[in-house]
Amino acid sequence: MTAPLRAGLVGLGMMGRHHARILRQLPGVTLVAAADPAGDKHQAAQSIPVVATVEELLTHRLNYCVVAVPTAHHASVALTLAHARIPTLIEKPLAADLSTALALAHAFDQAGVVAAVGHVERYNPALRALHARLANGELGTLYQVTTRRQGPFPPRVRDVGVVMDLATHDLDMTAWVTGRSFVSLAARTVSRSGRFPEDVAVIVGELSDGTITNHLVNWLSPMKERITTATGPHGCFVADTLHADLTYYANGSTRIQWPAAEVFRGVTEGNITRYAISKKEPLLSEHEAFRDAVRGADTPVVTLQQAAATIAAAEAVLASATTGNAVTPCLVRSRQTGANQRLTASPFSK
CATH class of the missing domain: 3.30.360.10 (Dihydrodipicolinate Reductase; domain 2)
Structure with a gap:
């Protein structure tokens, strides 16, 4: 039997709490930890550890990560994950400007790991x-x-x-x-x-x-x-x-x-x-597609190039x-x- 993927989540705000809910119920996935410098205001993490930084989150041996922080912080968080070679699903918009979006796409290409952007309407x-x-x-x-x-x-x-x-x-x-x-x-x-x-x-x-x-x-x-x-x-x-x-x-x-x-x-x-x-709930379909992509399946995720x-x-x-x-x-x-x-x-x- 295949071991569950160990997922991490960065950001526990209005969108992050929905990602946490989906990750907790997603078959084949275990949400092992979350990161948010403001803590868990919405009690979305429940029993999992909540740390302050992405670097601390990486100590939890992640198979992939979801980024649900304000757009202005996408670059710093996602680049850290790219350099650590962690497959990453990033909330939309990918970045606040095109040059940053292209830099993120290049970073994940260089890392050789799957990355996607949460344009959830494609799953409606x-x-x-x-x-x-x-x-x-x-x-x-x-x-x-x-x-x-x-x-x-x-x-x-x-x-x-x-x-x-x-x-x-x-x-x-x-x-x-x-x-x-x-x-x-x-x-x-x-x-x-x-x-x-x-x-x-x-x-x-x-x-x-x-x-x-x-x-x-x-x-x-x-x-x-x-x-x-x-x-x-x-x-x-x-x-x-x-x-x-x-x-x-x-x-x-x-x-x-x-x-x-x-x-x-x-x-x-x-x-x-x-x-x-x-x-089916679009956010659930989005997570299913990304989970399968991390496992190597040819599933319809929104690439960083498309998001750019x-x-x-x-x-x-x-x-x-x-x-x-x-x-x-x-x-x-x-x-x-x-x-x-x-x-x-x-x-x-x-």
């Missing part, structure tokens, strides 16, 4: 079902992807604005579900609360195949909403990731005979289908909001060999 059942159906061509040629991610301000966020915290979910997820990279991003941002550089962002993007996207994110709404819509010639899919529901609105072939209804509903309408899908591409897209959003111009993410620019060349392969493809 509704988005996984959407990804599969788009890959099967069920919408035909994709026209547009739109997302809305808005709700009250989360007190846990102290070091990044809404673009790095929320929009990175949608930028990563959009590129992943379509299998395409962003080649252009334009945005406007404002700060109404005064707590961060921006707490509202409206983003328009173009993907490498010409698909257009738009994204609304904010921390100012009392209504929490997580909606992704993909539209094509056959209809549209709507993924509600709060409830893990996927609904299909088909284009119809039956002409409406009632003129008054036609005004509001369009020329034709088709069937509406809400799919029955298995609903998301940081590049987020930086393009912030640059556009500053300059007022559309911006090409710099990782895309570095791959282009001509002024009008489009990428045909995506770092988000499987």
Whole structure:
């Protein structure tokens, strides 16, 4: 029988306590220790040792580690783990800037150990079902992807604005579900609360195949909403990731005979289908995938290179909001060999 993997956890805050809960119940894994200089305020560690530093945590003979500290501390913690050759799962965003994200990716590449980033939306059942159906061509040629991610301000966020915290979910997820990279991003941002550089962002993007996207994110709404819509010639899919529901609105072939209804509903309408899908907690699915990757399986984890591409897209959003111009993410620019060349392969493809 294979011995359980010995897991460590750095950070016992709002996200860390959820990672601790999952690690305690994950088959084939034993959470052996945690590190947090502030101690265990949420009593998430329960009976395991809690130390103050990553160096102390390493004395517990770890097989892998989860990093759930504020984004500003990702680099120092993750580099220590990379140098110790410890497989590591890092909360998103990978880093506060692209240069740091690329340095982390290089460090783990040099160490030769698996590392991943917790873009947990890729494990949401509704988005996984959407990804599969788009890959099967069920919408035909994709026209547009739109997302809305808005709700009250989360007190846990102290070091990044809404673009790095929320929009990175949608930028990563959009590129992943379509299998395409962003080649252009334009945005406007404002700060109404005064707590961060921006707490509202409206983003328009173009993907490498010409698909257009738009994204609304904010921390100012009392209504929490997580909606992704993909539209094509056959209809549209709507993924509600709060409830893990996927609904299909088909284009119809039956002409409406009632003129008054036609005004509001369009020329034709088709069937509406809400799919029955298995609903496993996304964070649990993320941990299962990383556990299996540590054991050597070919599982769908989010690589540090993919997470760096998301940081590049987020930086393009912030640059556009500053300059007022559309911006090409710099990782895309570095791959282009001509002024009008489009990428045909995506770092988000499987």
